[in-house]
Amino acid sequence: MPKRSRRSVAWPGTVVSRPFFERPSTDVAPQLLNKILAGADGRAGRIVEVEAYVGSMDPAAHTYRGQTPRNAVMFGPAGHMYVYFTYGMHWCSNCVCQVGEGVLIRALEPLHGVDLMYEARSWGMKERDLCRGPARLTQAMGITGAQNGIDLVGARDGFAILDDGMPPPKALVGGPRIGIRVGVDLPWRWSVPDNRYVSGPVARGA
DNA sequence: CGGGCGATACCCT
DNA sequence: GGGTATCGCCCGA
Numbered sequence: 450m451p452k453r454s455r456r457s458v459a460w461p462g463t464v465v466s467r468p469f470f471e472r473p474s475t476d477v478a479p480q481l482l483n484k485i486l487a488g489a490d491g492r493a494g495r496i497v498e499v500e501a502y503v504g505s506m507d508p509a510a511h512t513y514r515g516q517t518p519r520n521a522v523m524f525g526p527a528g529h530m531y532v533y534f535t536y537g538m539h540w541c542s543n544c545v546c547q548v549g550e551g552v553l554i555r556a557l558e559p560l561h562g563v564d565l566m567y568e569a570r571s572w573g574m575k576e577r578d579l580c581r582g583p584a585r586l587t588q589a590m591g592i593t594g595a596q597n598g599i600d601l602v603g604a605r606d607g608f609a610i611l612d613d614g615m616p617p618p619k620a621l622v623g624g625p626r627i628g629i630r631v632g633v634d635l636p637w638r639w640s641v642p643d644n645r646y647v648s649g650p651v652a653r654g655a
Numbered sequence: 656c657g658g659g660c661g662a663t664a665c666c667c668t
Numbered sequence: 669g670g671g672t673a674t675c676g677c678c679c680g681a
Contacts, residue, residue: 660676661675661677667671
């Protein structure tokens with residue numbers, strides 16, 4: 450018998466390690482495409498849409514005006530998860546990169562544990578809508594404020610980013626970021642081309 | 656499948 | 669006190 454781990458289900462691929470995250474979020478974000486967000490209970494989805502946030506120059510970033518109690522995790526070690534509460538009812542999840550920068554995960558293509566995702570969302574809904582949107586995917590994956598600050602590296606805290614060998618898309622599809630009023634012109638949103646699980650419109654021409 | 660609209664509580668000024 | 673890194677529901681195509 451192999452030694453018992455906290456992972457109740459075998460994860461596909463290898464856990465992405467810390468140096469991957471210790472870079473500018475605009476470098477990390479496109480390379481997160483086609484990687485996998487996985488939970489210890491077997492729920493997992495392929496990352497098909499991301500957004501970079503750069504505190505130092507980005508008025509839309511939570512970290513733009515410096516450290517506060519809410520955004521403290523974003524000023525901590527790379528490779529941790531920053532989970533914030535918004536619009537009075539939704540949780541959104543980010544990967545922390547270099548200090549003050551992070552990548553918002555905006556959409557997943559469901560891969561494993563789809564029955565648990567339906568249970569967490571709603572049994573009648575379309576599979577396409579399970580994880581299409583940053584707050585939908587946290588609900589589907591079981592991510593809340595309880596996960597704010599957990600380490601995505603080391604497989605200790607129940608969630609990880611996995612690499613199963615699928616590379617990021619060759620031709621990146623970009624577009625304006627969504628749901629913000631300032632900094633909309635910064636082209637820091639990326640998605641997998643022609644993927645039906647992407648949450649928003651893609652820009653014409655790149 | 657895309658657009659318009661109300662709901663909701665926490666954060667920061 | 670104002671604004672929010674959103675969603676589900678409804679409508680029409």
